[in-house]
Amino acid sequence: MKKVGFIGLGHMGAPMALNLLKAGYDLKVFDLNPTALKALADAGAATTASAMDAANDVDVLITMLPSSPHVKQLYIGEGALLQNISGQPLIIDCSTIAPDAAKEVAAAARRRGLDMLDAPVSGGVAGAEAGTLTFIVGGEASALKKGTPLFNVMGKNVFHAGDNGAGQVAKICNNMLLGIQMISTAEALQLGVNNGLDPAVLSGIMNKSSGNNWALEVYNPYPGVMDNVPASREYEGGFLVDLMSKDLGLATEAMLSSKSSTPMGSLAKSLYALHASKGNGDLDFSSIQKLFQP
Numbered sequence: 347m348k349k350v351g352f353i354g355l356g357h358m359g360a361p362m363a364l365n366l367l368k369a370g371y372d373l374k375v376f377d378l379n380p381t382a383l384k385a386l387a388d389a390g391a392a393t394t395a396s397a398m399d400a401a402n403d404v405d406v407l408i409t410m411l412p413s414s415p416h417v418k419q420l421y422i423g424e425g426a427l428l429q430n431i432s433g434q435p436l437i438i439d440c441s442t443i444a445p446d447a448a449k450e451v452a453a454a455a456r457r458r459g460l461d462m463l464d465a466p467v468s469g470g471v472a473g474a475e476a477g478t479l480t481f482i483v484g485g486e487a488s489a490l491k492k493g494t495p496l497f498n499v500m501g502k503n504v505f506h507a508g509d510n511g512a513g514q515v516a517k518i519c520n521n522m523l524l525g526i527q528m529i530s531t532a533e534a535l536q537l538g539v540n541n542g543l544d545p546a547v548l549s550g551i552m553n554k555s556s557g558n559n560w561a562l563e564v565y566n567p568y569p570g571v572m573d574n575v576p577a578s579r580e581y582e583g584g585f586l587v588d589l590m591s592k593d594l595g596l597a598t599e600a601m602l603s604s605k606s607s608t609p610m611g612s613l614a615k616s617l618y619a620l621h622a623s624k625g626n627g628d629l630d631f632s633s634i635q636k637l638f639q640p
């Protein structure tokens with residue numbers, strides 16, 4: 347399993363691919379964006395002129411694309427990669443997409459005799475860079491076993507959520523919770539600041555109290571509280587508001603199709619949409635703090 351094709355070299359895909367390269371995998375990469383390709387070429391990866399070239403004759407093909415339409419278009423859309431691919435790779439899609447889209451693409455791969463896993467990740471850009479991502483996997487246990495050496499290079503936790511699509515369901519639940527927690531953290535911090543508290547002092551208190559959570563402790567949204575988080579660089583980079591909105595849209599679809607009730611998730615979706623409508627869609631999602639600032 348040494349030859350790897352990697353398609354999608356954005357905020358997440360680039361550092362994931364770099365970690366595979368550093369671990370000695372023979373890497374062929376492709377992205378529509380030439381700048382993203384050049385960064386990988388400079389690091390020593392072979393770049394290709396098309397997604398098809400990156401996918402042909404590899405042991406494992408990994409994709410890290412923005413959303414369901416991108417993944418469906420690549421694998422089963424016009425010029426479908428799955429129809430024309432040569433070789434017998436294990437396919438791992440790490441994008442966060444709709445569970446139904448993941449099932450549809452995996453079924454097409456199965457018809458072509460290929461194993462496919464949905465393996466969305468948690469841990470953000472920092473986790474991708476450090477090789478400490480959590481992989482949340484849907485698909486056959488035997489395929490997961492084949493992919494595990496690569497997961498262990500790019501991450502430190504691997505969970506088998508169930509059959510194809512189950513990785514996406516678990517990821518959507520996690521991101522809905524994260525989206526809600528980031529908003530509640532931002533609103534609590536602003537309440538403290540508006541009542542005379544230093545946000546760093548308040549964060550320190552809540553970190554050791556019952557309000558502690560990942561958004562507060564690891565990804566603090568208030569500028570100046572933590573170094574090396576998007577809030578300390580004017581919310582550049584990281585996990586974009588538009589991607590969080592997409593994930594909350596996926597949560598809404600899952601809510602409707604399963605007749606569930608997700609009032610907090612629905613409110614969070616509206617608040618990120620409002621924030622995006624003010625021109626903040628391409629900022630990190632912790633910039634939701636700005637919504638509460640006077």
Ligand code: NAD
Nearest residue numbers: 354355356357358359377378379412441442470471584585
């Ligand atoms: P991104 O927009 O930075 O990167 C996506 C890349 O895919 C871009 O470089 C784009 O040019 C490329 N691309 C799109 N269509 C392509 C195609 N047909 N062929 C080749 N390349 C193509 O997105 P990201 O932040 O890296 O996120 C990728 C996925 O990971 C999303 O589904 C996102 O929800 C998920 N995710 C992101 C984070 C995060 O913190 N950014 C964390 C966990 C999960």
